[in-house]
Amino acid sequence: MIKQTDYAYIAGILDGEGSISITNQFYLDVKIRNTNKTVLEWIQNLTPARGHIYADKRRVLFCYSLQFSSKQALLLLKPLMPYLKIKKRQALLAFKFLQRLRGQTSGTPLTDNERQKRKIAYHKMKELNQSKQLYNDA
Numbered sequence: 111m112i113k114q115t116d117y118a119y120i121a122g123i124l125d126g127e128g129s130i131s132i133t134n135q136f137y138l139d140v141k142i143r144n145t146n147k148t149v150l151e152w153i154q155n156l157t158p159a160r161g162h163i164y165a166d167k168r169r170v171l172f173c174y175s176l177q178f179s180s181k182q183a184l185l186l187l188k189p190l191m192p193y194l195k196i197k198k199r200q201a202l203l204a205f206k207f208l209q210r211l212r213g214q215t216s217g218t219p220l221t222d223n224e225r226q227k228r229k230i231a232y233h234k235m236k237e238l239n240q241s242k243q244l245y246n247d248a
Contacts, residue, residue: 121193
């Protein structure tokens with residue numbers, strides 16, 4: 111069973127080495143990057159969320175990325191919420207964004223109204239990620 115201190119530790123890693131984003135295709139994406147693959151494997155094995163580890167060769171410094179998408183990202187973020195500091199606002203927006211997606215069938219064309227709401231969430235997440243604010247206490 112995972113301890114609360116483990117969740118706090120993972121939240122700290124996400125705050126410092128991770129990102130929470132909404133892609134331009136309207137998918138939620140959570141990544142944690144690290145040069146130590148063992149740390150990412152520990153997170154992957156400890157949490158109920160299923161992520162994918164891959165070598166991230168596009169970066170200046172070679173590292174590994176642990177990526178969680180949509181529902182799996184939500185499974186990762188939910189227990190980390192009390193411990194997130196820097197990325198708390200992004201996590202809250204991620205929850206709101208995924209709530210909008212519940213009940214929608216994959217492949218169903220978006221209405222103009224729904225597309226606009228998702229674009230707003232996409233741009234808001236981008237804005238939060240570009241913010242220089244070091245501590246988000248939402």
